[in-house]
Each structure stands twice: as structure tokens, then as C-alpha cells.
Amino acid sequence: xxxxxxxxxxxxxxxxxxxxxxxxxxxxxxxxxxxxxxxxxxxxxxxxxxxxxxxxxxxxxxxxxxxxxxxxxxxxxxxxxxxxxxxxxxxxxxxxxxxxxxxxxxxxxxxxxxxxxxxxxxxxxxxxxxxxxxxxxxxxxxxxxxxxxxxxxxxxxxxxxxxxxxxxxxxxxxxxxxxxxxxxxxxxxxxxxxxxxxxxxxxxxxxxxxxxxxxxxxxxxxxxxxxxxxxxxxxxxxxxxxxxxxxxxxxxxxxxxxxxxxxxxxxxxxxxxxxxxxxxxxxxxxxxxxxxxxxxxxxxxxxxxxxxxxxxxxxxxxxxxxxxxxxxxxxxxxxxxxxxxxxxxxxxxxxxxxxxxxxxxxxxxxxxxxxxxxxxxxxxxxxxxxxxxxxxxxxxxxxxxx
Numbered sequence: 001x002x003x004x005x006x007x008x009x010x011x012x013x014x015x016x017x018x019x020x021x022x023x024x025x026x027x028x029x030x031x032x033x034x035x036x037x038x039x040x041x042x043x044x045x046x047x048x049x050x051x052x053x054x055x056x057x058x059x060x061x062x063x064x065x066x067x068x069x070x071x072x073x074x075x076x077x078x079x080x081x082x083x084x085x086x087x088x089x090x091x092x093x094x095x096x097x098x099x100x101x102x103x104x105x106x107x108x109x110x111x112x113x114x115x116x117x118x119x120x121x122x123x124x125x126x127x128x129x130x131x132x133x134x135x136x137x138x139x140x141x142x143x144x145x146x147x148x149x150x151x152x153x154x155x156x157x158x159x160x161x162x163x164x165x166x167x168x169x170x171x172x173x174x175x176x177x178x179x180x181x182x183x184x185x186x187x188x189x190x191x192x193x194x195x196x197x198x199x200x201x202x203x204x205x206x207x208x209x210x211x212x213x214x215x216x217x218x219x220x221x222x223x224x225x226x227x228x229x230x231x232x233x234x235x236x237x238x239x240x241x242x243x244x245x246x247x248x249x250x251x252x253x254x255x256x257x258x259x260x261x262x263x264x265x266x267x268x269x270x271x272x273x274x275x276x277x278x279x280x281x282x283x284x285x286x287x288x289x290x291x292x293x294x295x296x297x298x299x300x301x302x303x304x305x306x307x308x309x310x311x312x313x314x315x316x317x318x319x320x321x322x323x324x325x326x327x328x329x330x331x332x333x334x335x336x337x338x339x340x341x342x343x344x345x346x347x348x349x350x351x352x353x354x355x356x357x358x359x360x361x362x363x364x365x366x367x368x369x370x371x372x373x374x375x376x377x378x379x380x381x382x383x384x385x386x387x388x389x390x391x392x393x394x395x396x397x398x399x400x401x402x
Contacts, residue, residue: 005328009389012290012382013363015326017390020291020306022374022381024257026391028286029062029383036255037066038279043234048072048091048223050253054375057085058394059256070116072251076104081397083112091223092119093185093251095126095148095156102129106137113141118221120148120183122158124170127177134176145171146183146221147209149202154188164205165212172214180217181246182206186233187226195229199236210242220246227254227263231270238276254371257287261316261369287371287381288321291348293362302338302358304348306366310377313343315370320350322365323358332365332388340366 010016012023040047046069051060055078060071070089073079079090096105096119109117121127130143147164150157158164164182171179184202186195206222209215222240224233230252237248254263267283291306304320311318317340322332337353348366352358368374375381376398383392 007389009391011328011330012384012388012390013324013326013330013332014328015363017382019363020289020310022287022289022310022378023384023388024381024394025286025288025386026383027386028284029257031281031284032255032258032286033062033066035279035281035283036252040250041067042279043238043276044248045234045237046070046247046249048089048249048251049256050074050093050226050251051082052078053253053256053372054394055081055396055398056375056381056394057081057397060085060087063256069249072253076101076108076119079117080104080108080111083108083115088112088114089116090118091146091183091249091251092117093183095120095122096130097126102133103137105130105143106133106139109139109141109143110137116144118144118146118180120156121145121167121171122148122150122156122163123167127167127170127174131174131176139176142176142178144178144180144217146181146223147171147179147205149182149184149198149205151188151194151198151201155185157184158205161201161205161208165208168209168212168214172216178216179209179214180219181215181221181223182209183221183223184233185226185251186224187228189229195232199224199232203236203240206240206246207242210244210246215244220244221249222246223249223251225250225252227252228266229270230255231273231275235275255283257371258283258285259287259369259371260285260319260321260367263370285367287368287374289318289366289368289374290363291366293358293360293364296358296360300352300354301341302350302352302356304350304364304366305346306348307344307346309345311343311366312368312370312373312377314373317341317343317369318348319367319369320364321367322363324363324365325359326361326363330363335364
């Protein structure tokens with residue numbers, strides 16, 4: 001990175017930075033941190049955002065500084081990294097299976113005795129495996145588990161309240177296991193109706209398990225929430241009645257950078273449904289990927305120098321947002337009428353309207369849909385101000401040692 005400016009800050013729009021590059025706009029990031037913190041505080045929710053969205057210690061530290069109760073990990077290897085980064089309360093939102101994974105879990109609990117770690121179970125076999133692993137490792141402390149509530153034809157999790165009770169009883173009886181509560185991920189559904197039905201079964205399981213006196217921890221954890229239907233998740237947890245007070249834990253992670261696609265649409269739907277009160281303003285897209293125009297081979301086509309290796313495409317193609325002819329005082333201009341038609345590994349084929357003056361060497365800023373699969377393509381992302389001056393960077397750590 002080179003700079004030639006009095007303030008010493010590299011400027012993305014002046015072509016100071018090697019492209020393509022992923023950037024996070026600081027103002028939008030600050031807005032989203034404050035907005036979700038206000039939402040949780042207003043409703044009495046605890047936040048344990050899913051860190052797999054970013055796998056960034058710097059961004060997770062910001063979430064903790066804004067009042068997160070803990071963080072959520074996808075597996076015990078990632079959870080061990082969280083503990084190294086100073087996060088003391090971790091939900092592993094998955095079943096633990098296999099010797100190496102069990103070793104990672106018991107090693108985490110042994111090496112970080114003050115860490116409060118939760119993992120999921122949906123079978124007596126899973127409970128038994130955790131119990132045996134803890135015994136073999138001679139942990140001297142209990143493993144906290146949450147019963148996972150699933151849905152027919154979807155991901156892991158018990159399919160009925162009867163199954164939930166059976167697994168809860170197995171956990172209650174197992175040596176070295178402490179049943180702490182119930183968990184659900186309702187985001188497997190494409191619509192609010194499907195998630196709503198699954199959440200109703202979740203609330204029913206909570207009442208049954210708590211009513212039978214199977215919870216062994218001081219707090220009853222009820223945890224839900226992706227980023228698509230967190231309003232329904234929050235409303236269900238807040239309305240769940242049981243014989244003991246509950247701690248509702250929301251695990252939404254994509255609010256942090258938001259997007260220009262699936263989560264922008266979801267946020268609009270949440271506002272329209274009006275199930276829960278929302279803070280003023282709203283979430284703002286913070287994550288963009290910038291690239292050069294490398295070719296104008298046809299009048300209605302431009303080729304940008306980025307592709308599937310640089311930007312998400314699993315939940316919608318990139319959205320061309322801004323057009324810049326690079327220079328010290330360059331300002332982004334809206335790129336209207338331009339769409340991404342096709343994405344290759346290193347090339348984006350853009351359909352451009354008549355009269356569009358995109359030229360070789362110009363810069364295009366792209367919005368994304370689904371931040372998770374953009375973050376995992378970058379070892380570092382730049383933090384920029386509203387003039388796209390580089391003020392910092394954050395790192396990501398997605399790899400797992402085999």
C-alpha cells in the first residue's frame with residue numbers, strides 16, 4: 001500500500017490500494033453495532049452473535065465492547081480461537097462428533113477453565129459421547145449442553161417435543177453433563193411461516209423440559225436466531241413461559257455488516273411485520289468489494305476484475321453500486337442500470353445500459369448478498385471512512401488445522 005497524501009492515509013478511490021479489495025465502512029459498522037445493542041437492551045435479550053460470519057478477532061472485540069453476552073462458534077476449533085482472543089462465554093452451535101473434535105472441546109475446557117462453553121445435542125448417543133470424552137479427559141468440570149430443536153427435512157435437531165424430552169432426560173442422567181437449556185436455528189426456512197411453526201415447537205419443548213425439572217444450571221438458556229427472522233425468534237423467546245426465569249440469547253451475526261441482498265430484504269420484512277419494536281434508523285450495508293474495469297469488449301458489456309474468489313455469489317450476484325474514475329479527489333457516483341450478469345473465478349460480466357461511460361481502469365464498488373461467504377475469501381479487510389480513506393484493517397481466521 002502506498003500513499004502520497006498529506007494525511008498519510010491511502011485512498012481506495014485514488015487507486016492507492018491493490019484491487020480487488022474488500023472494505024468495511026466504519027460509519028455503517030458503528031451504526032450497526034449501536035443499533036443491535038439498542039434492540040437487545042430494549043427487549044431484555046442477550047446477544048451471542050455468530051462469529052463465523054467474520055471469524056475476525058477485531059470485529060468480535062467490537063461486538064463484545066457493545067455489550068454482547070458471548071459469541072457463537074460453528075465448531076470447537078473455532079471456539080478454541082475465540083477463547084484465545086479473550087472471549088469467555090461461547091456457544092458452539094453444532095453437534096460435536098469425532099475424536100479430534102472431542103479433543104478440541106475438552107482441550108478448550110481444560111486450557112481455559114474460566115470459559116463458559118455450551119454445545120448442542122440432539123441424541124442420547126451424542127450425550128453419551130460427550131460424557132465419555134469428558135471422563136477420558138478427566139476434566140473435573142461439567143459440559144453444558146443445549147437441546148437442539150430441528151425441523152423435518154432440514155438440519156440437525158430433534159423433530160418433536162417427545163424426542164426433546166428423551167434427550168433432555170439422557171443429558172440430565174449423564175455423568176459430567178449439565179443440561180443448560182434449549183436451542184433452535186429457525187433460519188433454515190425461506191419464509192416466516194415455516195420459521196414460525198418451528199419456533200412454536202421450540203417454545204413447547206422449553207416448557208416441557210423446564211417443567212420436568214431437567215435443567216441443571218443456575219440459568220435456563222433459550223437461544224435462537226439467525227439474521228433472517230430474528231424478530232420472530234425474539235418474540236418467541238420473550239413470550240416463552242416456564243416455571244423458571246429464562247435468559248433469551250439471540251445469535252444473529254450478519255447484522256454487523258448487513259448487506260445489499262438477502263439481509264436487506266429480511267430487514268425490510270422485519271420492519272413490515274412489526275412483531276417487535278425496532279430502534280430508530282436501521283441497519284446499514286457496511287461491506288463492499290472494489291475492483292477495476294479491465295475490459296469493455298462490447299457496447300453493452302463491461303468486465304470487472306473480480307470473481308467468485310473475491311465476492312459472495314451463493315445468495316445472489318454482486319450488486320454494482322458505485323463508479324469512480326480514480327483520482328485524489330474522486331467521489332463515488334451511483335452506477336445506475338448496471339447489473340452483474342455472470343461471475344467467473346476472476347471475472348465479473350456486467351450488463352451496462354446505453355450511454356454508460358465505464359472505461360478501462362475505472363473503479364466499481366460492489367455490494368454483496370450474504371456477508372459470510374465474502375469474509376471467508378479474505379485474510380484482511382480494510383476499514384475505510386466515508387471518503388474511502390483507509391483508517392485500519394481487520395483480520396479473519398477461517399482455517400482449521402487438519
